[in-house]
Amino acid sequence: MNQNKKLLIIGFVWPEPNSSAAGGRMMQLISIFKENGFDITFASPALDSDFMVDLSKFRVEKKSIELNNSNFDDFIIELNPDVVLFDRFMIEEQFGWRVAENCPKAVRLLDTEDLHCLRTARQKAFKENRSFELIDLLSEEVAKREIASILRCDLSYIISEFEMKVLKDVFKIDSGLLQYLPFLVEEMSEEDLLKLPSFEDRQYFVFIGNFLHEPNWNTVQYLKESIWPLIKKQFPEAVLEVYGAYPSQKVLQLHQPKNGFFIMGRAEDANEIVKKARVVLAPIRFGAGLKGKLLEAMQCGTASVTTTIGSEAMHASLPWNGFVTDDVEEFAKNAISLYHDKNLWEQAQKKGIAIVNECYQKEKYSERLITEVNSLLNDSESHRLHNFMGSLLQHHTLKSTKYMAKWIEAKNKNL
CATH class of the missing domain: 3.40.50.2000 (Glycogen Phosphorylase B;)
Structure with missing residues (x-):
């Protein structure tokens, strides 16, 4: 050249x-x-x-x-x-x-x-x-x-x-x-997983996304109104941290610490946030393209729960690094299972690496x-x-x- x-x-x-x-x-x-x-x-x-x-x-x-x-x-x-x-x-x-x-x-x-x-x-x-x-x-x-x-x-x-x-x-x-x-992205190995925080060293559920993008705002609304109450009912100590650039006033108004729902605003380093989280929640109801937040979760060794729209065209025929469901009750149940079950979580983590290496080289x-x-x-x-x-x-x-x-x-x- x-x-x-x-x-x-x-x-x-x-x-x-x-x-x-x-x-x-x-x-x-x-x-x-x-x-x-x-x-x-x-x-x-x-x-x-x-x-x-x-x-x-x-x-x-x-x-x-x-x-x-x-x-x-x-x-x-x-x-x-x-x-x-x-x-x-x-x-x-x-x-x-x-x-x-x-x-x-x-x-x-x-x-x-x-x-x-x-x-x-x-x-x-x-x-x-x-x-x-x-x-x-x-x-x-x-x-x-x-x-x-x-x-x-x-x-x-x-x-x-x-x-x-x-x-x-x-x-x-x-x-x-x-x-x-x-x-x-670059190829990952199972050795790369060993450099990431372990299951025990992680905490909280997390969502991350730019709020200038309408599907992200809708997703956070959906989490707050429909999914989070179900998770809290079964897992009272649960905490969700919501990060995203350009949050509007209506986003900030969803901040409810007493209910474990935290609007955190812009992430200085999104990668570090996701690495420290145990499960990414992304109940996306409309949109297109590929979801960068879900690929980032895989790269960070973080399990995720999303919808069919969220996972669309993202993983070929490989199993998801967590769960894919459009049912609210299932979504909440799967999120809690991933959070508490170390074996299930580590299996999800390995599935994520397989997707990264197969689909995004x-x-x-x-x-x-x-x-x-x-x-x-x-x-x-x-x-x-x-x-x-x-x-x-x-x-x-x-x-x-x-x-x-x-x-x-x-x-x-x-x-």
Whole structure:
């Protein structure tokens, strides 16, 4: 790989790996491209945050950009990247046409994070108290935008095998436009378990998740109202610690020490918190993608109890590192069993290691990622020729999104 290949990442937000799984995934992608000789510039229209990673420590150049501003055109022409990676479809909508117009030869990649249309449709079905059906996706407004974005890009990274299936079966997306790319972590051994706190050295149940993410807030509500009372009834000394970045006032109001329910706020080091906990509780009722909190539990040797949505596409056909159930009574019973039964807990711990090693090996996926990017760099014209729908959408985007952006820019100048 030539040392001068240039990658521009356009981020929806600045990476916060200690705040969300999305931030962790972005740093994994940066790591892979860096290891393969890419010079990386990370640009974002987001405001700086107190918890954003210092990109300079990873030899990544940071650049603030603006929405609906032709200054971006000058910036990208000067940078002239070989590859552009869009962080979520909303960013591709805003900047994709500018990239295509000013750097037409640049390979365009999309990291979907998760399928937003799937998460939105499931949330809507949940709130309307009805079962979610895959056909619901076809009438979802955000699906039209998200699928158009996928079609316009040369390759999209899809984090979940279930979402790969949805894109191929429901939306009929050509598999040549998609690459399965789960979370990527290092291999673990049973010796690694010996370095972790033992069953006896751990205490408490724990939940951890970014509260800007609606499924996390809903999960904590569900824990507080439906599951925790059942656990406390059978296990009066039980304590649950709830951690998460950006807790709102309504989250903080759930803090009830007398009932063993503690809202702890942001975790300085989520890994350390989970390592010291005995069981992770994650009764997730809607969402998409993969759940970083549950992979983190496995890496920390911590057993977990979750739902079918929580475990979806996370463990292939391997047994879960704890229990998966959608029944409230079962959930509470399983949580208590794991907490008290050392043998059961240690079996769950080993199952977690097996899942990490089978499903999330960095080496297994990173080589293919770079191979695919190099293939596109060598012959993007042929690839695009076979993506007629993508070129059609690019054509119409250049006639609609482009002029809407130009109108906003002109309007802003007159203010």
